[in-house]
Amino acid sequence: MKIREIMTRDVQTVRSDDSIRHAAKLMDELNVGILPVCDGRTLVGVLTDRDITIRATSAGLTPDRCTVADVMTANPRYCYEDDPVGSVTELMAGQQIRRVPVVDRNDRLSGIVSLGDLATDAKNDRAVGDALERISTPSRPDRD
Template identity: 50%
Template sequence: MTRDVQRVSPEDSVHRAAQIMKEFNIGSVPVVDGEKLVGMITDRDITVRSTAAGKAPESHRVGDVMSTEVRTCYATQSVDEVLTQMGDVQIRRVPVVDQQSHSLVGIVSLGDMATKQTNGVGEALQEISSPTDGAAKAN
């Protein structure tokens, strides 16, 4: 898990979120209100819900375009359990939250797991990469 996670607030501009994505070479950023995770904003959210809608990135807010249904995990969960969840919903990154406060404590990616562990990563990647019925994914 990566503990030093870049984050934005729902009140930040879409432009700010895009700058963070560019600076840190990432495709999604957790959205927090204080320390509590309230969503994720992805490069796709920005493209589809802001740019394609003709919104000005400097004045359009993250809260207007972020994905609010975010799958999370706890630091105490097993790698296999998190990999299964990633495969089931076809996501490559999962925010890690504190079990009691639900505050953001980190993020785990398929890449993190691939560099630390080999069991289950290939299967999860196959499930994540399989075509779906066209339903959009949150992250």
């Protein structure tokens, strides 16, 4: 099974010069915790609710003045729409990430795949369960 068969299509995106207030409002309206950051249809980063909370709010950045580029994760992990589900599950488990942008072979955003997509649509329940366990294993605190 290929990721294109289970991914969520037509995802909303933000631009890197959008304010984090705009992005947060969009996340709230869509009830999502991640937004791909695109230049046109080209993926340049991802913004998560955690990025807004940890990188912006904890630093006291003003939501109307702080841009998505200031707090987004640039050069995020992604997969191709023709990648096998198993390899994407391994990527997610190895990196402990719950959502992965999906691009086509021209590097244009075509969707996003989440643990929820894997859990509801993937045929190999054992692989999904193993991935969920590995993704959810507590990581060590980042204490630099």
